[in-house]
Amino acid sequence: MRLLLPAGTTETALIDGISAAGAAPELMxxxxxxxxxxxxxxxxxxxxxxxxxxxxxxxxxxVTRAVREVVGFDASVIDAGLTQSTAAPTVDLDAGPGGDIRESVAVPDAKATFDRAYDYGASLPDDRLVIGETVPGGTTTALGVLTALGEPAGVSSSLPENPIERKRRVVDEALAASDLEPGDCENAPLEAIEAVGDPVQPTVTGIAAGALESGTEVTLAGGTQMIAVAALLRHAGIDAPLSIATTSFVADEQGSQLADACERFDCELTVTDPGFDERDHVAMARYCAGEAKEGVAMGGALSLVPEGRMGEVRDRLEAVCARLGIESEDAGEPGAENDETGSEPAEGSRGP
Structure with missing residues (x-):
């Protein structure tokens, strides 16, 4: 089993009020x-x-790192349009950063990125892949793609209060800029991504498609962003068995919408509750209050935890948080020095 983490950026995240991935846009x-x-x-x-x-x-x-420290798993990072360099080793599929979906073209190299990602996914020797994402603004681009495909559109958010109406207005502007109506990209997934998506979408979709068609078991690790990927795969005519693993934080927010979407796209759904309400720690309390919810393959990683070992994950999360400067319920102050770093922990979902 290998966890893959495509990571990228989109200028859509810079739209005011869309993403919780950073208080200062220049840091997002x-x-x-x-x-x-x-x-x-x-x-x-x-x-x-x-x-x-x-x-x-x-x-x-x-959280994903905490799980890795407890259960151990192989992981590979995919550069899916990073704007800033990273010290982590990456697989470079030559994907560029995404533009603002309110422009006529958001991902000009969507097809080329998909093709390279497909070849990469088909070449992997692993018998199972868990594929996550990290891309600020990703739930808005997910909404854009779902709408362009003509699918019932509802997405989560990394914010406690989901700015869904604002996201819908942005998507309406985006479709108009690309001269599209809802549903115009039915069975044309790459056109939907090109117009109103982000570069992580053709990367995840391509890897999953290549892996599925080579017989590899694939789990999409995330919430509503991975519902968008499932929709893209099905609209591409790929009907192989597929599963989605997410957190209870997303499932609780989305309610029946998530289950209904998985049924519509014939995906097995796994929801994991990490039991954060059992600890008096600021980080876990914020998740329980509705922040972040998902992202960076969190739901997929949590689904790998054997029964009876989630307490160890919570212990390790406290240790990881200490390294990040968050140590207790009073750590609002230590965390304050990071006020401008924020996280959408993926609105990507970090948002689902």
Whole structure:
């Protein structure tokens, strides 16, 4: 089993009120680069930011890293349009950063990226892949792609209060800029990504497609962003068995929508509750309050934890948080020095 983490950026994340991936827009583009360093090394190494919200909620990369320290798993990072360099070793598929979806073209190299990702996914020797993502603004681009495909559109958010109406207005503007109506890209997934998506989408979709068609078992690790990937795969005519693993934080917010979407795209759904409400720690409390929810393959990683060992994960998460400067319920102050680093811990989901 191998966990793959495509990481990229999109200018869509800079739209006011869309992403929680950084209080300062100029720092937001560093979030994915920091996320992959945390996955690889347990803390940022070269990245100048630590993705922690002003309220003390760390990026989901901290949770995924905690799981890795407990159960161990192989991981590979895919450069899927990073704007800033990272110290983590990466597989470079020559994907460029994404543009603002309100422009006529958001991902000009969507087809080429998909093709390279497909070849990479088909070449991997692993019998099972768990594929996550880190891309600030990713739930908005997920909404864009789902709408362009003509699929019932509802997405989560890394924010406690989901700015869904704002996201829908952005998507309406994006479709208009590309001269599209909802559903115009039915069965044309790469056209949907090119118009209103982000570069992580053709990367994840391509890897999953190549792996599935070569007989590899694939789990999409995430929430509503991975629902968008599942939709892209099905609209590409790929009907191989597929599963989605996410957190209870996403499932609780999305309710039946998530289960209904998995049924529509014939995906097995796994939801994991990490039991964060059992600890008096600011990081876990923020997740329980609705921040972050998902991202950086958090749900997929948690699904790998054997029964009876989730307490060890919570212990390791506290240790990872200490390395990130978040140590207790009073750590609002230590975390305050990171006020401008925030995390969308993926609105990507960090948002689902």
């Amino acid at each position: 583009e560093h979030t994915p680069s920091a996320d992959v360093e945390i996955l690889e090394y347990g803390e940022p190494v070269m990245s100048p930011v630590t993705p922690v919200s002003p309220n003390g909620c760390p990026t989901p990369a901290a």
